Amino acid sequence: MLLIEDLQVELAEKTILKHIDLEIKPGETHALFGPNGSGKTSLLMTIMGYPQYKVTGGKIVFKGVDVTHSPINERAELGIGMSYQRPPTINGLKTRQMVEICSKDKKVNVEALAEAVNFNSFLERDINAGFSGGEIKRSELLQLMAQRADLMLFDEPESGVDMENMVLVGETIAELLQKECRSTPTKSMAQVRRERTKMGLIITHTGYILDYVPVDKAQLLYNGVLSCSSNPREILNCIGEMGYEECVRCTLEKR
Amino acid sequence: MYTREEIKQKAEKALDKKAAIGPDVDLNQFATSFVPHEYLSDEGMLALPEEEKQRLLLSGVDVTEKERGGTYIQMDTTVVHCKTKQEGIEVIPIKKALEEHPWVREYYWKLVAPDADKYTAAAEMNLHDGYVIRALPGTKSIYPIQACLYIGKEGLQQNVHNIIIAEEDSELHIITGCSTSPHLKKGAHVGISEFYVKKNAKLSFTMIHNWAEDMMVRPRSVGQVEEGGLFLNNYICMKPVKSLQMYPTTHLIGDNAVARFYSVIVGSPGSEYDVGGRIYLKKPGTRAEIVARSITNGATIINRGDLIGEVPDIKAHLECRGLLLKGGVMHAIPELRGLADGVEMSHEAAVGKIAQDEIFYLMSRGLSEDEATSTIVRGFLSLDIPGLPAQLKAEIDKAIELSKDVM
Ligand SMILES: Nc1ncnc2c1ncn2[C@@H]1O[C@H](COP(=O)(O)OP(=O)(O)O)[C@@H](O)[C@H]1O
Ligand SMILES: [Mg+2]
Numbered sequence: 001m002l003l004i005e006d007l008q009v010e011l012a013e014k015t016i017l018k019h020i021d022l023e024i025k026p027g028e029t030h031a032l033f034g035p036n037g038s039g040k041t042s043l044l045m046t047i048m049g050y051p052q053y054k055v056t057g058g059k060i061v062f063k064g065v066d067v068t069h070s071p072i073n074e075r076a077e078l079g080i081g082m083s084y085q086r087p088p089t090i091n092g093l094k095t096r097q098m099v100e101i102c103s104k105d106k107k108v109n110v111e112a113l114a115e116a117v118n119f120n121s122f123l124e125r126d127i128n129a130g131f132s133g134g135e136i137k138r139s140e141l142l143q144l145m146a147q148r149a150d151l152m153l154f155d156e157p158e159s160g161v162d163m164e165n166m167v168l169v170g171e172t173i174a175e176l177l178q179k180e181c182r183s184t185p186t187k188s189m190a191q192v193r194r195e196r197t198k199m200g201l202i203i204t205h206t207g208y209i210l211d212y213v214p215v216d217k218a219q220l221l222y223n224g225v226l227s228c229s230s231n232p233r234e235i236l237n238c239i240g241e242m243g244y245e246e247c248v249r250c251t252l253e254k255r
Numbered sequence: 256m257y258t259r260e261e262i263k264q265k266a267e268k269a270l271d272k273k274a275a276i277g278p279d280v281d282l283n284q285f286a287t288s289f290v291p292h293e294y295l296s297d298e299g300m301l302a303l304p305e306e307e308k309q310r311l312l313l314s315g316v317d318v319t320e321k322e323r324g325g326t327y328i329q330m331d332t333t334v335v336h337c338k339t340k341q342e343g344i345e346v347i348p349i350k351k352a353l354e355e356h357p358w359v360r361e362y363y364w365k366l367v368a369p370d371a372d373k374y375t376a377a378a379e380m381n382l383h384d385g386y387v388i389r390a391l392p393g394t395k396s397i398y399p400i401q402a403c404l405y406i407g408k409e410g411l412q413q414n415v416h417n418i419i420i421a422e423e424d425s426e427l428h429i430i431t432g433c434s435t436s437p438h439l440k441k442g443a444h445v446g447i448s449e450f451y452v453k454k455n456a457k458l459s460f461t462m463i464h465n466w467a468e469d470m471m472v473r474p475r476s477v478g479q480v481e482e483g484g485l486f487l488n489n490y491i492c493m494k495p496v497k498s499l500q501m502y503p504t505t506h507l508i509g510d511n512a513v514a515r516f517y518s519v520i521v522g523s524p525g526s527e528y529d530v531g532g533r534i535y536l537k538k539p540g541t542r543a544e545i546v547a548r549s550i551t552n553g554a555t556i557i558n559r560g561d562l563i564g565e566v567p568d569i570k571a572h573l574e575c576r577g578l579l580l581k582g583g584v585m586h587a588i589p590e591l592r593g594l595a596d597g598v599e600m601s602h603e604a605a606v607g608k609i610a611q612d613e614i615f616y617l618m619s620r621g622l623s624e625d626e627a628t629s630t631i632v633r634g635f636l637s638l639d640i641p642g643l644p645a646q647l648k649a650e651i652d653k654a655i656e657l658s659k660d661v662m
Contacts, residue, residue: 048619072618073627082619088612092634101630102620126634147620 008057027196034221081149083140102146133160170212266379269370277500285412290331314432332383343394366477385415390425399428407436412443421456450478459487466496482509495523511540522554531559551583567597
């Protein structure tokens, strides 16, 4: 479980997140909406542990461990993973090596994983070097597949992805978050659902991703303040019709 | 053509001539008298002390000669092993070659001027030895030829002269190491190299330097590439040196000739490196590329690059990247000179530290900060060198891997 309590964050001496409360239970996935600059990426980076996002109040607890001030790699080891919107290029580091780094001691078949996101022809290329928007997404998903994190943070996974690849990206995320579950001979659908453990937080502007990944809750971030609605579709429609500001008002009132 | 006598006279006049760049070295502090060593048989090579074998291996020289087409090893001033294993490829000590093979005179001091500076002069006035390696027309080297210039005697100034010739349509690969005994403190190395890549020939020359902390190193090398020829010049130096200065130059004198220079330098504290590459593009269709990667851990590194496009329809690119890891100075001096309309020349130079966001990115995939840093450094140093045989690529990777402790 991820538990965030009264989190306050500064970036470059400016408060960008205020009194954030958030709880993601095992098996749950939340969508995160909000206008540009509202602090969505900042929230993900803070959960991942980027030190420039300075926590000035509150705490982040993951799997019962207070990670508020833990270094990034300790959080990764605990099972937090991220799909970045604009990851940096690392010259001379092949995508294949990056996937191996992600998989750590786990035995993974890099080719087979890459096959799933149609990425085999990129394995010998330097990671992110000259990747298009859609290629970056597939590369990030490939890394998460190898990493097998328990909490996955997705920063705008559908931006820059064409229609054809949208299906691939959507279905891969659903798979990662155990949303593509089917009943098995020994387990009922409900049981499989109950046994889901993976957690997700997905930043989305368009909501297209929701066509592939059913989410349990939607969060709306506005000016660094988080409000929550239990119905993602409702909130998305509301934003579409009335804009963010109006929508925040109604969701805040609902609380 | 100069006679041997005329060459000597020129050199003699230049004995005190300072080099155009780099700190001046007082050569009087070194001994140049001959140091005798016994010739090593194949068994003798295998019986070398383990420590020395490892030292040689670091420079790409494998005493078992398993995957080598030939070997030249010079200890101090003396040739201790010299042989070729492939027909059509000649490996001859230069002193012997000058005496026995008149054709060598056609190549001796034809590209490098004997009076260029005091170092070239010293190499002529007091030549110890060196190698002539030649691939006959049409011969393709199966395994690379290995050559090693080793210094074991304290305070020695080693003077060598090498001539490398890839005849028409031949393919020649050479891996060469310069190394010192693990116990050596002070010494100097003066090395003249002249490279001749003839029509449609291909030459790759991979040099790995492993010097000692108090070594002064002054290589002087010039190459020329004829029509359709390719010259690949790789340079790796990961160990300390007191002062290393070199500015290898290549002339592309035939249509569509290509030269590529790649260098990897990791500079330790107190070491001074002034290295560069200069390529003249003199004929249409010629191509030149210089790629330099250097890291300083407290060294002073001057990285020069100079591309001169003399005629239209040439292409040249220079890429120079420097990382400052633990202090030191990194000075990139890329130069482009276009002397005709229609040249296409570019350069990129970047000097800086490792980007934080790259470290964090890797940490978020589970690496510790130190692991992330060394992963980035290794990536930075790994060069994709088109046309280099996989085996030599592996040697370069090994040299980098084995030297990880200096990073
Ligand atoms: N490096 C930075 N330095 C200063 N301010 C920044 C920096 N990066 C982002 N910001 C600011 O922080 C706020 C939140 O940004 P961000 O989390 O990226 O928003 P979102 O992802 O919702 O678009 C914005 O006002 C943005 O301008
Ligand atoms: Mg953002």
